[in-house]
Amino acid sequence: MSGRGLNAAERLLRRMFHWGDADADGQDLFLAADDDAASFFHPDCVHHLFGPTGTKEMLVGRQAMLDFSARCAATLSARSDQILTISGIDEQCGFVHARAFRESKATGERLSYEWSMLYRVEDDLITYGADMLDADAQAFWGRIGGAA
Secondary structure, three states: OOOOOOOHHHHHHHHHHHOOOOOOOOOOOOOOOHHHHHHHHHEEEEEEEEEOOOOOEEEEEEEHHHHHHHHHOOOOEEEEEEEEEEEEOOOOOOEEEEEEEEEEOOOOOOOEEEEEEEEEEEEEEEEEEEEOOOHHHHHHHHHHHHOO
């Protein structure tokens, strides 16, 4: 980290993802309504995410994101994520890079891929997030969403 301290976004993301905890690898990162991680998100947060439609979806509000997460989780029979890095960009932005394993509930198709997410944090709450997936991961989500 070259001597600089963590910014507010990094601190929040490390807490939310339990990054650095001994049991953090292989964790399930899909949020649930009763999950403590949901409290890290502003009620009016906006996200642009790939999921079961196979296209980028715009989600407005914490509940929309929780519903999206539930839809994603429902299409999978197995899933896990390993956070590779969390880094800060200025005071309010954080970048998460992770490795994912997914298995389709409908088809049994499996895919391992890396994903990244850019977050904006204001007043210790996530107000914006956007994910970046490669073409194989986007196509996987499109196939399994249609098969569900």
